[in-house]
Amino acid sequence: MTGFGSSEKGDFRVEIRSLNGRYLEMNLRLPCGLMEQEVQLRNIIKEKFARGRIDVFVNIKAGKRTVNLDARVAKELYARLDELRRELQIAEPPSMAELIVLKDLFLSEESGYDLASLKEAFDEALSKVEAMRQNEGRIIGEDISFRADILERLNGEMKELLPKTAQALREKFAAKIRAMMAEAGIDEVRVAQEAAVLAEKADIAEELTRITGHLEHMKRMINGKNDKMGRELDFLLQELNREANTVGSKTGEMEITGRDIQFKTEVERIRQQAQNLQ
Secondary structure, rough: OOHHHHHHHEEEEEEEEEEEEOEEEEEOOOOOHHHHHHHHHHHHHHHHOOOOOEEEEEEEEEOOOEEEOOHHHHHHHHHHHHHHHHOOOOOOOHHHHHHHHHHOOOEEEEEOOOHHHHHHHHHHHHHHHHHHHHHHHHHHHHHHHHHHHHHHHHHHHHHHHHHHHHHHHHHHHHHHHHHHHHHHOOOHHHHHHHHHHHHOOOOOHHHHHHHHHHHHHHHHHHOOOOOOOOHHHHHHHHHHHHHHHHHHHHOOOOOHHHHHHHHHHHHHHHHHHOOOOO
16 A cells, blocks of 8 residues: 655654555665664564555754764775785776775764654654555455445346256256267156256356355455455455356356356456555
């Protein structure tokens, strides 16, 4: 889910952005003097969110940084680089650009900042992101609930059509068997028995019953206000799609096939929405 939050406290300005994603991905950009705070901030994010890309930007107000240069270490590094250059017979002497790659060895930053202000700004920005995500989640949940009602209606219509289609299947299979076995003088009772067996293999009552159970579970999830149901919903939708595919492969009756296609279309629409939930 998407969201944005910002806050300024003390010497810090914190901006946090959230984008859709199937997994939790965090990208924190902190000033080098605050890198030791990264693990703590990541853990706070993990407590609140299970999915999505979270980008965090922490900035320090101008004039608040103190950078220390260890000139002795810098000179020693330069000398060693120059010595290596001569050994390798490289004409050009080391440049400042090459030296700056090793800046962590001779540059350090002193903050002296009030880290409580950083935590306060971070928490406030994160709360704003969470509020936006919750609002979006509510809207998505309403849409999913609406489409779940459509799935229930389609499933119910397919159940109502079962007696009619079962009889039609038996008649169709019987006609095919009679046509194939007309010259063999096969017993009419045997024809009826074979037709009944084939019709039973094409019966979709079991699949429709499982679909009913899955839809009841989905409704409980949505009504239960679970704020981290995205992955569970993903799995449930896979099962619904699998059952719908079985229905489509077993029945050849157009009335049921048409509803089955609509069913799978709605499942796909819910799946796309569910990817935005955590």
